[in-house]
Amino acid sequence: xxxxxxxxxxxxxLQEEKTTAPELxxxxxxxxxxxxxxxxxxxxxxxxxxxxxxxxxxxxxMDGYRMDRTILTSKDMQMILAGLRSLDSxxxxxxxxxxxxxxxxxxxxxxxxxxxxxxxxxxWYRESLAPKIETIQDAIGLRKTxxxxxxxxxxxxxxxIEPYYLIFKWTSWYVYGYCLMRxxxxxxxxxxxxxxxxxxxxxxxxxxxxxxxxxxxVFPAKDRVKALFDPSMKWQLVEEYGVDSFMEQGxxxxxxxxxxxxxxxxxxxxxxxxxxxxxxxxERIREKLYQITSEIAKKYEGERE
Numbered sequence: 001x002x003x004x005x006x007x008x009x010x011x012x013x014l015q016e017e018k019t020t021a022p023e024l025x026x027x028x029x030x031x032x033x034x035x036x037x038x039x040x041x042x043x044x045x046x047x048x049x050x051x052x053x054x055x056x057x058x059x060x061x062m063d064g065y066r067m068d069r070t071i072l073t074s075k076d077m078q079m080i081l082a083g084l085r086s087l088d089s090x091x092x093x094x095x096x097x098x099x100x101x102x103x104x105x106x107x108x109x110x111x112x113x114x115x116x117x118x119x120x121x122x123x124w125y126r127e128s129l130a131p132k133i134e135t136i137q138d139a140i141g142l143r144k145t146x147x148x149x150x151x152x153x154x155x156x157x158x159x160x161i162e163p164y165y166l167i168f169k170w171t172s173w174y175v176y177g178y179c180l181m182r183x184x185x186x187x188x189x190x191x192x193x194x195x196x197x198x199x200x201x202x203x204x205x206x207x208x209x210x211x212x213x214x215x216x217x218v219f220p221a222k223d224r225v226k227a228l229f230d231p232s233m234k235w236q237l238v239e240e241y242g243v244d245s246f247m248e249q250g251x252x253x254x255x256x257x258x259x260x261x262x263x264x265x266x267x268x269x270x271x272x273x274x275x276x277x278x279x280x281x282x283e284r285i286r287e288k289l290y291q292i293t294s295e296i297a298k299k300y301e302g303e304r305e
Contacts, residue, residue, distance in 0.1 A: 005030070009038055010047065018058040129173060132190050135198070136175050139163050144198040145180070151192045153264060160199060161186070164208050176211045187211065187218065221259035223282055225266060229254040230276040267292070 005028050012019055012027070024035045039059060043049050048062040139146045140163050147160045161177035168174075173190040185208075212218075229237060231252045237245050246254040260266045267288060270277055279286050 006038055006042060009035075010042060013047075013049065013059065013061050016060075018060040020058045024059070129190060132193060132196055133166060133173065135196050136163050136166055136190075139198050140166070142198070143202055143204045145200050145202055146175075146177075146196055147199045148188075148196040149194045150188060151194070157181070159188070161188070162202050162204075162206065165211060167211065167213065169213050170215075178206060178208075185209065185211070219261035222261055222263070224257065224259050225279065225285065226255075226257045226281040227270070228278045228280060229256055229273070233273060233276050236273075263288070 008028060009024060012024065021032045021035045021039075025032045028035070039049055039051065049059060050062045051057070051059050136146060138144075145160050145162050147158065150157050150159050160180045161175070162180070163175050163177040165176040166173065167176055167187070174187050175190060175193075176185065176187050178184070179186040228249070229246065231254065234246075234254060237254060237256060241256075241258060245258060246256045249255055263285065266285060270279060270285070270289060271292065279289060
């Protein structure tokens with residue numbers, strides 16, 4: 001994208017005393033004419049760039065206006081590279097890796113020692129996730145609607161949306177866009193999407209609000225659960241909800257109280273805890289757990305007969 005290239009060229013000019021159009025063209029894999037147009041655009045944006053022809057000539061930022069190179073410290077560069085590396089962990093292409101090489105090439109003086117922060121955003125579903133991310137990124141850039149099959153607790157549906165944002169939140173990837181079926185903005189989880197295809201161009205003149213990604217908005221509290229956990233489950237409560245999420249009782253059990261968003265999610269969690277938890281409230285969850293476990297027991301008892 002052009003804006004990425006302009007930022008890259010500016011980064012090179014800030015880090016190097018002088019460069020040339022052929023060097024920039026080779027680095028950014030474009031023509032010299034494109035580089036010349038980019039330089040003109042940077043000049044129009046107020047960056048004081050000087051060009052000189054002939055032997056010893058080149059492209060540089062005017063000495064009197066050069067920005068202090070220490071505007072980016074070693075720590076800053078490490079943070080930038082950590083961010084790019086995290087995106088590369090889910091990318092289906094080599095784009096972010098190439099971008100890291102471009103930044104590192106002109107910034108070796110800022111990058112010392114070993115990387116201290118490693119972020120991997122990939123998941124167990126990386127093989128299926130990376131192509132989805134790439135397809136949606138392309139659709140956003142090309143202003144193309146996407147059609148896909150979506151699997152949700154309410155059933156399977158065919159959706160078509162105008163995609164606007166790719167979002168990593170709650171340890172999962174989502175796409176935020178305008179759903180043409182619901183006539184409203186919606187958040188879709190990539191792991192529940194299948195058969196994603198580009199459909200048609202859209203104008204892109206719709207007013208797009210920034211998605212409200214607060215847990216209270218996306219997962220509003222429905223009720224409050226009260227349960228007793230076995231002491232062996234302390235690590236899980238700490239990991240999921242923090243050290244203040246429970247009170248240790250005299251017998252060592254852990255009294256847990258917390259709001260939750262939906263019954264199905266709570267039931268799944270409680271069942272995953274096996275016999276290490278006893279739900280005290282609400283009563284309908286206790287009844288549902290009894291019903292589910294009774295049906296499971298009957299199924300296996302029938303197989304043993």
